[in-house]
Amino acid sequence: xxxxxxCDHGGFVLKPAVKEFFEGKAEVLDFxxxxxxxxxxxxxxxxxxxxxxxxxxxxGVLMCGTGIGMSVAANKVKGVRAAACNDVGSARxxxxxxxxxxLCLGGRVISPDQARPILDTWCSTPFEGERHLVRVxxxxxxESSTFSTPGPGGEEGRVVVSTTPWCSTRSxxxxxxxxx
Ligand code: RB5
Numbered sequence: 682x683x684x685x686x687x688c689d690h691g692g693f694v695l696k697p698a699v700k701e702f703f704e705g706k707a708e709v710l711d712f713x714x715x716x717x718x719x720x721x722x723x724x725x726x727x728x729x730x731x732x733x734x735x736x737x738x739x740x741g742v743l744m745c746g747t748g749i750g751m752s753v754a755a756n757k758v759k760g761v762r763a764a765a766c767n768d769v770g771s772a773r774x775x776x777x778x779x780x781x782x783x784l785c786l787g788g789r790v791i792s793p794d795q796a797r798p799i800l801d802t803w804c805s806t807p808f809e810g811e812r813h814l815v816r817v818x819x820x821x822x823x824e825s826s827t828f829s830t831p832g833p834g835g836e837e838g839r840v841v842v843s844t845t846p847w848c849s850t851r852s853x854x855x856x857x858x859x860x861x
Pocket of ligand 1: 751
């Protein structure tokens with residue numbers, strides 16, 4: 682399991698707890714930032730979300746002040762489904778119904794102690810599929826019809842559901858055509 686993580690200065694306070702949470706569970710790809718010096722959250726959101734979109738990571742965690750800016754920016758990357766989930770219930774529903782592949786947290790909204798159960802819930806809650814898969818696929822169809830830029834590799838894509846031992850159901854954007 683590979684997880685891409687990134688934060689701006691507003692989410693920096695959560696980063697140690699997030700990294701600690703994944704110790705022994707997943708390999709973490711850290712896309713910054715490394716200090717509390719202000720940075721622009723869209724830059725971090727793009728590189729982190731792109732790692733998920735490209736399949737370099739199976740999921741992502743982004744942290745900013747609220748989780749909102751990171752989620753808005755990350756959702757501009759094809760195949761990414763990101764949302765700010767600053768409570769356990771949102772994290773559960775975000776996985777079960779929306780098949781989130783990027784969790785966004787707010788360092789000015791929750792504490793590191795509050796982040797841990799959210800991460801735990803998000804990672805252990807499977808996507809329920811069925812009617813929710815139909816709806817998530819409709820989001821992917823909207824994405825395909827409105828994005829002017831191609832997806833990873835320039836191919837058309839679709840949402841797929843796969844199983845891993847650690848997080849029983851997750852999805853990723855998957856190319857339907859192979860690259861030449
Ligand atoms: C930075 O001050 C703050 O705007 C950012 O961390 C984030 O909360 C934006 O959504």
